Every structure is written in C-alpha cells, then in structure tokens.
Amino acid sequence: MAAERCADAAPDLRFDLRIVASWIEPGSRVLDLGCADGRLLRHLRDTKGVKGLGIEHDEDEVVSCVAQGLSVIHGDINTELPGFPDKAFDYVVVSQTLQQAYRPTELLHQLLRVGRRGIVSFPNFCCLQVRLQMAFSGHVPVTPELPYQWYNTPNIRVLSLEDFKTYSRAVPFAITRSLAVNPAPDGSARQVRFWPNLLASYGIFMITAA
Amino acid sequence: MTQPTVGIVRTQSFTFAHPPHAMALDSGVGLGPVSLAYETYGELNAEKSNAVLICHALTGDAHVAGYHAGDDRPGWWEHYVGPGKPIDTDRHFVICANVIGSCMGSCGPSSINPSTGRYWGLDFPIVTIPDMVRAQRELVRHLGVERLRAVVGGSLGGMQTLQWAASYPEMVDGIIALATTSRHSAQAIAFNEVARQSIMSDPNWKNGDYYDGVRPDLGLAVARMIGHITYLSDESMHVKFGRELRGGAFAFNFEGDFQVESYLHHQGKKFVERFDANAFLYVTKAADYFDLDLANPESPARRALAGTAARFLLVSFTSDWLYPTYQSRQVVDVLKTLGRDVSFCEITAPWGHDAFLLPDERLETVIRGFLGGLHGC
Numbered sequence: 062m063a064a065e066r067c068a069d070a071a072p073d074l075r076f077d078l079r080i081v082a083s084w085i086e087p088g089s090r091v092l093d094l095g096c097a098d099g100r101l102l103r104h105l106r107d108t109k110g111v112k113g114l115g116i117e118h119d120e121d122e123v124v125s126c127v128a129q130g131l132s133v134i135h136g137d138i139n140t141e142l143p144g145f146p147d148k149a150f151d152y153v154v155v156s157q158t159l160q161q162a163y164r165p166t167e168l169l170h171q172l173l174r175v176g177r178r179g180i181v182s183f184p185n186f187c188c189l190q191v192r193l194q195m196a197f198s199g200h201v202p203v204t205p206e207l208p209y210q211w212y213n214t215p216n217i218r219v220l221s222l223e224d225f226k227t228y229s230r231a232v233p234f235a236i237t238r239s240l241a242v243n244p245a246p247d248g249s250a251r252q253v254r255f256w257p258n259l260l261a262s263y264g265i266f267m268i269t270a271a
Numbered sequence: 272m273t274q275p276t277v278g279i280v281r282t283q284s285f286t287f288a289h290p291p292h293a294m295a296l297d298s299g300v301g302l303g304p305v306s307l308a309y310e311t312y313g314e315l316n317a318e319k320s321n322a323v324l325i326c327h328a329l330t331g332d333a334h335v336a337g338y339h340a341g342d343d344r345p346g347w348w349e350h351y352v353g354p355g356k357p358i359d360t361d362r363h364f365v366i367c368a369n370v371i372g373s374c375m376g377s378c379g380p381s382s383i384n385p386s387t388g389r390y391w392g393l394d395f396p397i398v399t400i401p402d403m404v405r406a407q408r409e410l411v412r413h414l415g416v417e418r419l420r421a422v423v424g425g426s427l428g429g430m431q432t433l434q435w436a437a438s439y440p441e442m443v444d445g446i447i448a449l450a451t452t453s454r455h456s457a458q459a460i461a462f463n464e465v466a467r468q469s470i471m472s473d474p475n476w477k478n479g480d481y482y483d484g485v486r487p488d489l490g491l492a493v494a495r496m497i498g499h500i501t502y503l504s505d506e507s508m509h510v511k512f513g514r515e516l517r518g519g520a521f522a523f524n525f526e527g528d529f530q531v532e533s534y535l536h537h538q539g540k541k542f543v544e545r546f547d548a549n550a551f552l553y554v555t556k557a558a559d560y561f562d563l564d565l566a567n568p569e570s571p572a573r574r575a576l577a578g579t580a581a582r583f584l585l586v587s588f589t590s591d592w593l594y595p596t597y598q599s600r601q602v603v604d605v606l607k608t609l610g611r612d613v614s615f616c617e618i619t620a621p622w623g624h625d626a627f628l629l630p631d632e633r634l635e636t637v638i639r640g641f642l643g644g645l646h647g648c
C-alpha cells in the first residue's frame with residue numbers, strides 16, 4: 062500500500078511531513094520543534110484550522126515563518142520546552158530534529174510533559190543503503206536522507222527504527238502508531254511493511270507518556 | 272518623492288479631560304485639560320477594524336510618516352509606514368500621538384498651565400507609561416476606534432505597546448514590541464539619571480523655570496550625548512567612526528579631535544533645537560518607573576496578559592545593549608507560561624538599539640507578515 066493514501070495531499074510538503082500532517086486532528090494545538098520555514102504549520106493552519114507554534118533557531122527561517130503570519134519563537138529546541146505549561150499542546154512534532162538534539166531523553170521528557178502526544182520522525186541509520194555503503198565503501202554513509210558529510214552534519218545522533226523502539230522502554234514512552242517508509246521520486250512515500258529496519262529509510266512514530 | 276509615501280500630512284490636536292473631569296494619573300494627581308498632538312494616515316474601514324496605533328520612542332513625536340508642508344524630511348518611520356509599506360496605509364488606519372509629558376505638541380512641562388496662564392515647568396505632574404497609554408486610549412476612542420488591530424512601537428514605544436496589552440487587553444488584536452523591555456533595568460535607569468543630572472546641574476535650568484530666559488542647552492546636549500552612546504554599539508561606532516580624526520592629526524586640545532566626538536556634539540546641538548530639557552526629565556522618569564512586574568504571578572499586568580487574546584510579536588536586536596535580547600525573552604517566557612500566542616525573533620544587526628529605526632529587510636518582513644496574519648486582514 063502506498064503510504065501516500067494515508068498522508069495529506071500537499072505537493073509542497075516533504076513526504077514525511079505529509080504523513081505527520083495526516084496524523085493531526087483538525088483544530089488541535091501543535092508545537093513544531095525545528096519548524097524550518099513553517100511549511101507544516103502553514104499547511105495545518107490552512108487545511109485543518111490548527112493553532113500552531115514553531116520553535117526554530119535559524120533567523121532567516123524564523124523571519125520566513127512570521128512573514129506567513131505563523132507564530133514562531135526564535136530559539137533552541139533544547140532549551141525552549143521547559144517554559145511551556147503542562148499539556149499546552151495536543152501534538153509536539155519533532156520532524157528530522159531528534160537526531161540533532163543534545164539531550165534527546167530530556168527533550169522527550171519535556172515533549173511528553175508539554176504535549177499530549179509527540180510525533181517523531183527521523184532517517185533510519187540502519188537501512189540497507191546505509192549498511193551497504195558502510196560495508197563496501199568504508200566511508201560514513203551519505204544518502205538522500207542523510208545528505209551531509211561527517212564534518213558538517215547537524216545529525217549528532219544516529220539511530221535506527223529498532224533503536225527507537227528499544228529507546229522507548231528506556232525513557233520510557235509508548236509508541237501508539239508507527240510508519241516505516243521510503244520516499245518515492247514523485248515526492249510521495251511508500252510504506253514498508255516487511256523488515257522495515259532494513260528496508261525503510263525513514264520512520265515516523267506517534268508517542269505518548271508511558 | 273520617488274518612494275511611495277503618505278504624502279503631505281499635518282499634526283492635529285485633541286483635548287479632553289476638561290476640568291472638573293481631570294484624568295487621574297498614577298501619582299494620584301489629576302491632570303486636565305489633557306491635549307495630545309497626533310497624526311493619522313489611511314482610512315478607517317466601515318467595520319472600524321483596521322486601526323494600527325504606533326507608539327514613538329523617548330524623544331519622538333506624532334509625525335511617523337509623510338511630509339509636513341514645506342519640509343523636506345519625512346517622519347521618523349517613513350521607511351516602514353506608507354502605501355505598500357510594511358505598515359500599509361492602503362490597508363490600515365494608522366494613528367500616532369505624542370506622549371503626554373513630552374514637548375512635541377502634547378501637554379507637558381513646556382506647555383501652558385491653563386489655570387495659571389504660565390508654563391507648567393516642574394508643576395506639571397509626573398506621568399507614567401500607563402498614564403501615557405490612558406491618554407492614547409482617549410484619543411483612539413475619540414477617533415471612533417474601539418478595537419486596535421495592532422499597537423506597534425520600539426524602545427519606550429515598545430513599553431507602551433506592552434502596557435496597552437496590560438491596561439486594555441480586550442482592545443488589541445496584535446502587539447508588536449521592538450527593542451524593548453517590560454521593566455527598566457538598573458543600567459538603563461543609571462544612564463537616565465546621569466542625563467537628568469546633566470540637565471539639572473546646568474545653571475540655566477533654574478529648577479525647570481527657564482522658559483522666559485536662557486535655556487539649559489548645555490545640560491540637555493550632554494544628556495542627549497549620553498543617550499546616543501546607549502543607542503549605538505561598539506561595532507557600529509567602530510564602523511561609523513573608528514578612531515578617525517577630524518583634522519587628520521591630533522590637535523592637542525580639547526575641541527574634539529575624533530569623529531565620534533564631533534558626531535556626539537552635533538547630535539547634542541541638533542537635539543536642543545527641537546526638544547525641551549524638562550520634557551526630557553519627564554519622559555526618562557516615565558521610562559525608569561516602568562515595570563510590569565511580570566515575574567510576579569499576582570501582578571495586575573500579568574493577570575491581564577493571561578486573559579488577552581492578542582497575538583504578540585517581540586523583536587530584539589543582537590547588538591542592542593540598552594534593552595538586550597534577554598529582556599525581550601523575559602516577556603516571551605511569561606507569555607509562553609500563560610499560553611498566549613507569541614512570536615519572537617532576534618534580528619542580527621550591528622547598529623545597536625537604533626536598529627529598529629533603520630531600514631532592515633528582516634524587520635520589514637516580520638512586521639508586514641505579522642500584521643497580515645492578524646484576523647480580519
């Protein structure tokens with residue numbers, strides 16, 4: 062089954078954000094950590110009446126969000142969460158951001174305090190393409206999902222889909238929904254049901270407090 | 272005038288609180304009549320929902336944009352206010368009033384006390400930022416506006432925007448507070464006190480009773496010089512002046528060898544031509560008294576903010592050491608705690624506190640975008 066069918070149709074959204082958007086109830090309150098140019102928040106506002114807020118550390122991206130009439134705080138995802146009251150949001154989205162967090166466990170604790178649910182998505186560092194590159198080239202892998210060199214990557218944490226499940230018991234948190242996908246050339250995503258930790262390049266998880 | 276502009280504008284006057292209906296001030300004193308100098312641009316729409324109030328900084332005036340007849344210099348925020356500009360006068364009805372206690376057309380120590388027929392001088396009551404905002408509210412209602420789409424201001428104007436949200440939370444849809452603070456810091460008070468002492472130690476000051484004679488221009492010029500230092504930054508001074516000499520070599524006297532000295536002298540001289548020394552005492556005092564006490568959960572301002580539906584945008588500038596970023600962040604953090612709709616951006620700019628007055632593409636973009644995102648746009 063194409064995951065696209067369970068994703069929001071939004072041509073200007075990255076494949077994973079379409080899925081994230083499809084998981085969010087209309088009219089809910091959403092905090093997007095590392096919201097970049099605000100595409101997800103804008104889509105959610107315009108199609109689902111979501112009341113959103115972004116946290117973004119890049120000044121130009123912040124300006125771009127405000128330019129679109131979105132609410133955004135120029136700040137660091139590692140330090141912004143403690144300032145919010147408990148359960149201030151229905152969803153806290155951490156899309157391609159967890160692997161950039163200094164203290165992911167603290168971040169998730171805070172996330173589950175300020176949000177009723179978290180939606181976490183990240184590239185799978187143990188998909189087949191990465192494993193093959195590591196095995197045969199002897200170099201740290203560079204893939205479409207992990208496009209950086211070792212010396213300029215913002216991804217200071219690398220993890221696999223299985224690592225995240227193991228991690229859920231350590232933090233702890235409950236995984237209430239998950240989807241493993243591969244991006245397709247047309248910008249959509251295909252769901253991977255068989256052996257996702259090997260064959261999917263991307264994972265999206267909905268989590269709640271354990 | 273190749274740039275779009277609101278064109279030729281004129282300052283108007285509004286007087287209210289005629290005795291015996293004086294306006295009650297924070298100090299417990301009544302003030303009346305109260306007159307405000309103000310300007311408006313654009314048209315109020317039929318729903319009366321497109322009014323934007325702009326609050327000026329310490330020594331500003333009501334003349335935000337456009338040109339006074341015969342003047343070749345536009346208003347102080349011409350770059351940001353006008354047709355098609357970030358605060359678009361084709362879409363918004365823009366209001367700006369000179370604060371009470373100042374000297375740019377509104378009542379203050381340099382205006383005539385109607386009950387004596389003489390200049391007020393120091394008999395003019397001390398006014399606070401809430402008092403200034405109270406007077407603005409009277410003007411806004413006089414203009415037929417019960418709800419403001421936004422209140423916008425920087426520095427002392429930014430303090431007024433926050434005060435608006437605290438005093439009249441039900442009247443504002445949006446607040447744009449630039450390069451400002453919710454409580455005047457010890458450092459800022461200290462600079463103001465030195466500036467005030469400079470004025471009060473000028474022999475011509477005479478306890479504020481100088482209007483019929485020589486004015487305390489030297490004291491006021493030095494006060495302005497102190498202010499200007501706090502409005503710039505180490506980097507902007509370095510870029511603008513460095514150690515450049517006016518004459519190319521040391522003159523070995525005290526007449527101001529360095530460009531930066533000459534700049535400060537020039538600013539001081541220019542300032543005394545347009546501003547009143549007593550008014551400077553009053554507006555700086557109002558700034559010093561300003562404290563919304565937001566850290567206190569029981570403070571009236573915090574309680575009011577907790578109940579407002581207004582959206583907030585706070586902007587700070589990296590090189591502003593008068594109201595540094597952390598002071599904007601304190602407001603942002605309280606608004607976060609209260610679950611309010613708040614945006615914040617720290618803009619990289621080398622120009623110090625003055626940055627909010629200067630053309631800046633990012634500032635233009637966020638002001639335009641934020642106003643566009645307020646409901647009803």
